[in-house]
Amino acid sequence: MDSSIFLAAVFIFGVGFSLFVLLISSIIFMLYDRTMLWWKHLLNFSIYTIMITGASATYQVFGGEAGLFDIKHLYAYIIALVVYFFTNVLLVGFYYFLLYKGVLYEIIKTFLKDAMFAYLSTLLLSIVLVILINNGNTFGLFLFLAIGMLLSHAFRQLFKMYNEMSAKANMDQRTGLYSHSYFEEKLDEYMNQAKEKDLALSLVMIDLDDFKKYNDAYGHPQGDRLLAFFGQLIKEECEPLQLFAARYGGEEFSIILPGFTNDAAKEFIDRLRKKTNDTPFEGVEVLPHGCISFSAGIMAFHKDTYDKSQLIDCADRALYKAKSKGKNTVCIYGEESEIPQRLEHDINEIEQQIKIFLSKDVYTFKHSKRVFSYAVDMADVLELNETDRRLLVLGALIHDIGKLEIPRDILNKKTKLTNEEWEIVKKHVQWGKEIVLVTDKYKDLVPLVELHHERYDGKGYPYGLKNIEIPRLVRVLCIIDSFDAMTTERPYQKTKSFQEALEELRACSGTQFDPELVGYFVQYIENKSSSRAK
Structure with missing residues (x-):
């Protein structure tokens, strides 16, 4: 007008x-x-x-x-x-x-x-x-202006009403994020844009860990408050980067990251996950991790991705892989260590035993799964024969089984252990040996279970073995075990970065660790990091 x-x-x-x-x-x-x-x-x-x-x-x-x-x-x-x-x-x-x-x-x-x-x-x-x-025609002019003003006001009100209705339809009222239907619509747009302009694009599917347990403990109204709180955390991280975040359904969320490769997306989601872990919320002490946590799966868009359902399905598979690794972790689709088929039965059997940790100490379960993944890769790096490959992979998975005997209050203690408590913890290697020897099937794994805390300089436990007195596979496991322990995240605590942990391995080479094997492991981690960065 x-x-x-x-x-x-x-x-x-x-x-x-x-x-x-x-x-x-x-x-x-x-x-x-x-x-x-x-x-x-x-x-x-x-x-x-x-x-x-x-x-x-x-x-x-x-x-x-x-x-x-x-x-x-x-x-x-x-x-x-x-x-x-x-x-x-x-x-x-x-x-x-x-x-x-x-x-x-x-x-x-x-x-x-x-x-x-x-x-x-x-x-x-x-x-x-x-x-x-x-x-x-003064009267005609008056009518024109009056009609013009009324039309202008009417259109403005209609436009405002349309925007409000569109916003309500596109938003999830509980979390303040976008709705599932709007996510589906926008994912098509982002995929078409990425295909036409040859741009990077990643999709992340997120699931709040153990949300049902929290709901059962405190009721649905408090559960809804947790969903709203988590939605706000996602929004705060996504809005500055203009990322599209939506509530996919229930306690599941999705984020579209235009311009992000797999690794850039993982770095962002890990940062969000750590912030979530470190942000207090009423009643989360009942959860296994003692904090709000989530599992996430990432899938990068490729030109041969023919449909959004394919992208969502792959991200979902990565999400469920993260769940299977003990939750509170992020997985990229297709980047998990390949399990040797000939060991699948034994691996599944041992996994059933260590799953007991999920109710007692979820961190030990997750630690065992990560050490296992490193061991699968290191078996290739060291070109082990079939027998040694089996020993290292299965031994890595079961090496901390003795911690099942440690009292829960000691295992989950957040303050410094007393001398008496530390002596109890050290006994887990002997208890582990006893558990493994219950059946003859896995008795060849005993050295990896019993000796993985021995040190190259002889200052370890339980026997104070040193140098080549410690079996070579045990020396490999000792490096992997320590590296993962250094880089393991816990709520409200600072964690060593991979680079800091590698520096620690180099510093302890020749004292705590076998120097030759440290070299192999450091090179493996650095090669893996550089190949992901390309």
């Missing part, structure tokens, strides 16, 4: 009067809407000034004269409006391009498509206004 008035002023009174009307209306609007930043008011005034000046110059070039409406110069009115229209589209489109990036051509094309009908209406209204003013 304001454009109709500005153009009518140009056609009747000339550019000077039109700019004066613009100035007055801009001042009134600035006083009315003080919430808008001053530079935005100035930007709007500048854009309108350029549009009015351009339209006026065009009108004059094509024979239009300020004053009475002349049907002979209809083309001048039309061309003036076209210039006004395209100037607006270019300037506003460029502004949005600078603000939100993207492709300038696509932004301008969208503006042209959406605004064409509105500007055709603007031309007709401006000509009607010119005729009414020229004919001196």
Whole structure:
């Protein structure tokens, strides 16, 4: 409506009067809407000034004269409006391009498509206004302005109502994140954009760990508060990076990360996970990790990903892999260590035994699974024969089985252990040996269970063995076990980074650890990190 008035002023009174009307209306609007930043008011005034000046110059070039409406110069009115229209589209489109990036051509094309009908209406209204003013029909002019104001107000209210309804439909009211249906819609858009522009894109599926246990303990209203609290944590981390976060359903969430590779996504999600672990919330002490925790699966988009359901399914599989590793961890689809098929039966059998840790000490269960993964890789690095490969892999999985005998209050103690408590902890290697020897099937694993705390310099336990007195596979396990212990996260505690842990291994090479095997392990970790970074 304001454009109709500005153009009518140009056609009747000339550019000077039109700019004066613009100035007055801009001042009134600035006083009315003080919430808008001053530079935005100035930007709007500048854009309108350029549009009015351009339209006026065009009108004059094509024979239009300020004053009475002349049907002979209809083309001048039309061309003036076209210039006004395209100037607006270019300037506003460029502004949005600078603000939100993207492709300038696509932004301008969208503006042209959406605004064409509105500007055709603007031309007709401006000509009607010119005729009414020229004919001196004061009552007609009053009716025009009254109808214009009412229509403007009605459209503004309808637009506001539409936005509010759209926002409600697109938002999950409990968490403040986007809804599942809107996530599905946006995932298609992000995938198409990534395919067309050859951009990186990752999808993360997240599931709150043990949410049912919390719900059962405190009731659904408190469970809903936990969901809202977690949703806010996700929102705080995602909004600054313009990531798309949604509640997928129940206690499951999803995040679309445009521009993120697998590794960049994992780094971001691990940071979110650690922040979640370290953020207190009422009653989370009943949960196995003693804090809010989640498991997550990541899948990167590839050009051969033909459908969003394929992307979601792969991210879900990675999520359930993270769950199987003891929860509170992040897995990338397709990057898990491959389990030797010939050992699958034995591995599954031992896993059933160590799953008891899930109810007593979830950290030991997760530690055993990670040490097992490292052992699978190190068996390849060291080119072990079939017998030694079996011993190292199975021994890594079961090496801490003796901790089942340690009292729960000692195992989960957060303060420093007393000397008496430490002596009890040290007995886990002997208790582990006794558990393994219950059946003859795994008795060849006893050295890895009993001796994995021996040191290369002879200062370990239980026997104080040193150097080659310690079996070679045990020396390998000792390095893997220590590395993972150094990099294991616990709530409210700082954790060593991989680089810091590698420096510690180098520093203790020749004292606590076999120097030759440390070299192999450090090189393996560094090679793995560099290959992931490519």
